[in-house]
Amino acid sequence: MSINEAFKALSDPTRRQILTLLKEDELTAGEIASHFDIQKPSVSHHLKILKHASLIDDERRGQHIYYSLNTTVFHELMSWCFTFTTKEGK
Amino acid sequence: MSINEAFKALSDPTRRQILTLLKEDELTAGEIASHFDIQKPSVSHHLKILKHASLIDDERRGQHIYYSLNTTVFHELMSWCFTFTTKEGK
DNA sequence: TAGATATTTAGACATTTATCTAAATTTCTA
DNA sequence: TAGAAATTTAGATAAATGTCTAAATATCTA
Secondary structure: OOHHHHHHHHOOHHHHHHHHHHHHOOEEHHHHHOOOOOOHHHHHHHHHHHHHOOOEEEEEEOOEEEEEEOOHHHHHHHHHHHOOOOOOOO | OOHHHHHHHHOOHHHHHHHHHHHHOOEEHHHHHOOOOOOHHHHHHHHHHHHHOOOEEEEEEOOEEEEEEOOHHHHHHHHHHHOOOOOOOO
8 A cells, every 4th residue: 555565565575576477467376476485374474565565466267366466556666766866856 | 776765765745845845945954853743753663664665864053953865866867767758668 | 176386475583673761982161 | 173963874672474284174976
């Protein structure tokens, strides 16, 4: 929701790597987990935090839950950063 | 140095507020501390983390140490975010 | 409906982090 | 050069965080 949740979510390297995976295509929780050396409940926890920060969306289709990027907050983060790159950037 | 350090630095609200203060003008450590309810050693700790992430520069002038924004990493962060906002954004 | 598969929730544990107080360092000035 | 002012460093502590295993939930299929 807030930019605070977004930055907290992005402060973990595993979560940023999950986002990078989702740049290519939507993936199921299991497919995401298969890319990491940590256990599935840990990945699930990361997905929950990313979801809470509105950085990803999820959608259940049958047995699987598909995760995909939500680009809205990335735009907001760019705007936030931009205000630091120019004088008079109030 | 790395984008990892930058995101970890930005994950704390106090540190983001320090950066916001520095948008206006450079400030001494003491002036920065006066804007917060936390003790000076805590502010000094935050400044150290921001410095380590190359988000700020410091310069001693006599008794005071002046802190100012370093915009380089903000540009890098914008680029990083941008890759998530477009398809084919590899 | 019973069992298999996909995923999350719950609870424990070790590490990291933000804060504090006290002490050390650096620089200025009387 | 002694003392004051600005800031950091050191060490302690409580809270937050990432990970794990075990159990629960949801869905599909034979």
